[in-house]
Amino acid sequence: MKLFYGAAYYDEYMPCERLETDMQMMQEAGLNLIRIAESTWSTEEPEDGKFDFSHVTRVMDAAERHGIRVIIGTPTYAVPAWLVRKHPDILAVTMRGQGIYGCRQIMDITNADYLSHAERIIRKLAEITCGRKCVIGYQLDNETKYYDTAGAGVQRRFAAYLKEKFHGSCEEMNRAYGLDYWSNRVDDWDDFPDVRGSVNAGIRAEFDRYRRGLVTQFLRWQADIVGEYRRPDQFLTQNFDFEWRGYSYGVQPYVDQRAAAQCLTIAGCDIYHPSQSRLTGRETAFCGDLTRSLKDDNYLVLETQAQGHPDWTPYPGQLRLQAYSHLASGADGVEYWHWHSIHNSVETYWKGILSHDLAENRIYREIAAVGREWKTAGDRLYHLKKHNRAAIFVSNDALTAISCFPAAGLGSPVQGFEYNDIVRRIYDVLYMCNAECDFLWPDAEGLERYDLLIVPALYECEEPLLMRLKTYVENGGNLLATFRSFAADSNMQVRHERLPYQMDRCFGVHYEEATVPETESRAEMMMELLEPDGAEVLLTYDNPAWKDYAAATVHDFGRGKAFYLGCLLKEEAMETFLREVLRQAGIPASGNRFPVITRKGTAGTGKEIVYYFNYSAQEQTAVCIMDAENIFTAEHYSEGGPVRLKPWDAVITEG
Numbered sequence: 001m002k003l004f005y006g007a008a009y010y011d012e013y014m015p016c017e018r019l020e021t022d023m024q025m026m027q028e029a030g031l032n033l034i035r036i037a038e039s040t041w042s043t044e045e046p047e048d049g050k051f052d053f054s055h056v057t058r059v060m061d062a063a064e065r066h067g068i069r070v071i072i073g074t075p076t077y078a079v080p081a082w083l084v085r086k087h088p089d090i091l092a093v094t095m096r097g098q099g100i101y102g103c104r105q106i107m108d109i110t111n112a113d114y115l116s117h118a119e120r121i122i123r124k125l126a127e128i129t130c131g132r133k134c135v136i137g138y139q140l141d142n143e144t145k146y147y148d149t150a151g152a153g154v155q156r157r158f159a160a161y162l163k164e165k166f167h168g169s170c171e172e173m174n175r176a177y178g179l180d181y182w183s184n185r186v187d188d189w190d191d192f193p194d195v196r197g198s199v200n201a202g203i204r205a206e207f208d209r210y211r212r213g214l215v216t217q218f219l220r221w222q223a224d225i226v227g228e229y230r231r232p233d234q235f236l237t238q239n240f241d242f243e244w245r246g247y248s249y250g251v252q253p254y255v256d257q258r259a260a261a262q263c264l265t266i267a268g269c270d271i272y273h274p275s276q277s278r279l280t281g282r283e284t285a286f287c288g289d290l291t292r293s294l295k296d297d298n299y300l301v302l303e304t305q306a307q308g309h310p311d312w313t314p315y316p317g318q319l320r321l322q323a324y325s326h327l328a329s330g331a332d333g334v335e336y337w338h339w340h341s342i343h344n345s346v347e348t349y350w351k352g353i354l355s356h357d358l359a360e361n362r363i364y365r366e367i368a369a370v371g372r373e374w375k376t377a378g379d380r381l382y383h384l385k386k387h388n389r390a391a392i393f394v395s396n397d398a399l400t401a402i403s404c405f406p407a408a409g410l411g412s413p414v415q416g417f418e419y420n421d422i423v424r425r426i427y428d429v430l431y432m433c434n435a436e437c438d439f440l441w442p443d444a445e446g447l448e449r450y451d452l453l454i455v456p457a458l459y460e461c462e463e464p465l466l467m468r469l470k471t472y473v474e475n476g477g478n479l480l481a482t483f484r485s486f487a488a489d490s491n492m493q494v495r496h497e498r499l500p501y502q503m504d505r506c507f508g509v510h511y512e513e514a515t516v517p518e519t520e521s522r523a524e525m526m527m528e529l530l531e532p533d534g535a536e537v538l539l540t541y542d543n544p545a546w547k548d549y550a551a552a553t554v555h556d557f558g559r560g561k562a563f564y565l566g567c568l569l570k571e572e573a574m575e576t577f578l579r580e581v582l583r584q585a586g587i588p589a590s591g592n593r594f595p596v597i598t599r600k601g602t603a604g605t606g607k608e609i610v611y612y613f614n615y616s617a618q619e620q621t622a623v624c625i626m627d628a629e630n631i632f633t634a635e636h637y638s639e640g641g642p643v644r645l646k647p648w649d650a651v652i653t654e655g
């Protein structure tokens with residue numbers, strides 16, 4: 001079986017001897033992969049320079065006996081107490097002050113002492129693992145971010161970075177960021193102030209951009225070290241995570257994942273999502289589509305829940321539905337976090353496959369049933385390639401901008417909406433309509449392969465991307481942009497020309513005023529009061545005070561169409577609007593709608609695969625979208641005919 005199916009495994013945490021029993025249970029359940037070693041630096045190096053890899057070695061020995069493959073995680077995200085005692089400045093100074101030892105991910109990833117010791121443990125671990133036949137790849141660090149590091153050393157390097165960016169000219173920097181405001185100007189580089197107190201959005205955005213770059217450098221540094229040891233057949237990955245709102249939600253603010261992924265051979269991610277009656281598949285699809293788009297290739301789900309929190313305990317059937325939902329986005333494997341439930345510390349009740357009694361249970365049996373199905377399917381579900389006709393632009397810089405300038409305005413009674421709310425509203429509605437999409441970043445090339453590009457709240461945007469977007473529309477593409485787009489340059493200086501900057505002729509619309517919804521039935525967050533300059537009005541506002549302004553428009557430009565949405569539409573209104581955009585873009589509507597979800601692509605075998613999901617507790621009947629047969633039962637389905645789905649069911653067909 002080429003598909004990976006497994007769990008994180010921590011022999012170091014076990015309350016009793018379990019290794020052979022666990023390996024046998026995994027093998028019987030069809031699990032063929034474990035991830036080890038990434039969490040236990042202090043076990044692997046209990047004293048400075050004294051190493052003990054016995055847990056790692058014995059697990060690899062057992063894995064080889066049972067035919068289970070292993071990913072080795074570098075253990076650099078949780079530092080030992082002895083290292084902090086010897087070098088207390090390893091702990092990051094953050095926006096909240098000096099960090100305190102205890103939790104993970106509390107270090108300054110630029111600290112020389114940290115990097116020196118991290119390199120040593122990485123090399124020692126790679127030396128003993130790279131030659132083992134069970135080891136198929138390495139995970140670099142774990143859910144890596146910049147950990148809000150803002151200490152003196154980081155700030156000195158940031159000031160040097162700005163000095164280089166502005167060619168040593170304070171005046172050039174003052175002009176770029178508008179630092180005359182509130183006497184923030186700097187006329188001597190030695191006077192550059194502590195960034196933590198800055199009120200200047202440009203400086204704050206640049207500091208976040210700089211710190212995201214530190215993550216890219218850090219992962220590339222680890223990749224280079226491991227690269228000296230790994231075999232050509234061993235991959236490099238990283239488990240990227242997402243903005244967290246009690247579960248995986250949106251674009252990660254603290255990592256430029258597109259840039260960071262370039263040192264990897266395969267992208268990986270963590271996906272945690274609501275379960276039980278709140279299971280919709282949205283988070284699985286969003287995070288999977290985003291991760292697949294990082295390298296425009298298949299990816300690994302390195303962590304997802306088996307049980308997790310008590311409110312995540314899945315209903316019967318949901319584990320199977322969840323497992324296939326990952327494959328439907330292009331995952332080549334799924335790993336649960338984790339095999340067993342930990343008996344102490346902060347994650348005691350973030351439960352794994354096995355509960356605290358370590359016995360076979362319902363979760364294990366359902367996971368084993370999936371393992372048997374994946375063995376039956378063989379290679380027929382492996383390496384699914386997507387051929388999506390729509391793409392959404394995402395941007396870390398835009399995310400920072402919206403956090404600096406909340407869309408409703410500082411002090412507004414309309415609060416709580418952020419960049420990811422805008423992105424997710426659009427994505428979620430497309431998902432409910434079964435309109436699949438990819439993600440793009442501002443440096444993306446090959447825009448012409450998509451029939452529809454969606455640009456949500458791209459607040460800051462430089463000239464080259466503006467030109468490419470206009471050319472895309474002129475050449476026949478369909479572009480949808482939303483409010484808060486094309487307003488500022490990369491230094492967060494708002495343009496002094498008419499908005500949307502340099503795109504007003506493309507969209508056939510401009511605006512001079514914006515406000516917040518007061519009596520609107522369909523709009524929330526904010527409203528740009530659009531004035532058409534040749535564009536057709538698609539939506540207007542309810543409030544009679546704004547009746548002369550448009551809420552959404554479409555404009556023919558060259559051979560293409562440019563849509564502009566001046567407000568965040570509520571979900572029902574957004575669906576109506578996006579269905580019209582899809583229709584005009586020539587992307588056919590699906591005959592299915594949530595809770596029936598269809599996902600499709602071409603497997604490595606060259607056959608077309610369609611997944612039909614039922615995200616509800618009631619039986620559903622899906623409309624078959626192509627002639628095919630059920631991979632597991634050989635039942636034939638005709639295009640346009642019914643596909644019957646039991647509650648929380650998944651039917652997988654091959655064309």
